[in-house]
Amino acid sequence: MTWLGLWLLGIGVADLLRAVEQRRVRRAAVPVGAVVSLVTAVLAGLTGVADLVAIIASIGPLAAWAALSDRSLRRGGGHVEALLVLALTGAALVGFSGFASPADGPLASWLAWADVPLVGSAESLDTVLLVVGLFVANLSTGNIIVRLVLVSVGALRPSESTEHPSDTPEPPRLKGGRLLGPMERVFILGLGLAGQVTAASIVIAAKGLLRFPELQAVRKSDGAEVRGAGIDEVTEYFLVGSFVSWLVALVSLALTR
Incomplete structure (x- = not known):
């Protein structure tokens, strides 16, 4: 290797x-x-x-x-x-x-x-x-x-x-993903190498809970409140991006075994 x-x-x-x-x-x-x-x-x-x-x-x-x-x-x-x-x-x-x-x-x-x-x-x-x-x-x-x-x-x-x-x-996007993604993957990889797989799973669960309010946030457009505008797009963006990011970290962890 x-x-x-x-x-x-x-x-x-x-x-x-x-x-x-x-x-x-x-x-x-x-x-x-x-x-x-x-x-x-x-x-x-x-x-x-x-x-x-x-x-x-x-x-x-x-x-x-x-x-x-x-x-x-x-x-x-x-x-x-x-x-x-x-x-x-x-x-x-x-x-x-x-x-x-x-x-x-x-x-x-x-x-x-x-x-x-x-x-x-x-x-x-x-x-x-x-x-x-x-x-x-x-x-x-x-x-x-x-x-x-x-x-x-x-x-x-x-x-x-x-x-x-x-x-x-642009459609609404979740901010900070390019910084949170690497931090999240490194955190999961580090916890996995330390034998704390359970703690790594808690990190994954916590991200979903912390992002949930942002997914439900009210977006203002042209001075008018639009509830749920683009929520399907943002949810898909969040889920696909998160799962791929987690998969990268888990595959990396598997390669060290």
Whole structure:
């Protein structure tokens, strides 16, 4: 699973940079993500032929994911292709992970010297790389996955899924989702890794209770009160987005087992 962790780390870093407003930063997102994966691999002692081939070969899918998801969110269409690139590449890296070298090298030595929890053997460093990759990917990549699904089912227009929406009026949306989503997924993943699955389920239930008043809120339009305006759209947006976000966190947790 070490290859998967490195690839997710690169994807997560690239997607975090893609969320930045500066165009220069967004353009450098994929190269920076690829460099992070390669440098981390070298520091972890993954310099075997199979390791280098797998990591270099995974740069192509990383760039494809960035291009397909960006095009899909801006113009619509191609959602399935983007998600397939993510899923199939991840599955391939897991399927061939038996060829990966044991994680060691300067990174393992430094983590052991720093007395970081979970570190002390090659296997534990493999776990650390996977967990770090999953956490980073859940920050921004998880948001992109959620928006892709929302656009594909029609709960979100492509122009609304970018940082620069169109001039057309927007239906009411739940505010704070792009911040709450990553926090929620990281919280669930952290609680699951700590063995507190019950506490993670309470977080899921609490979100529904906290969002319920907002779903029933009164919206004002043109100076007149309109009760329940767009409530079906907002409810669908909330339910689909929440379930996809939870699924991303739960799949991440399952990969650590």
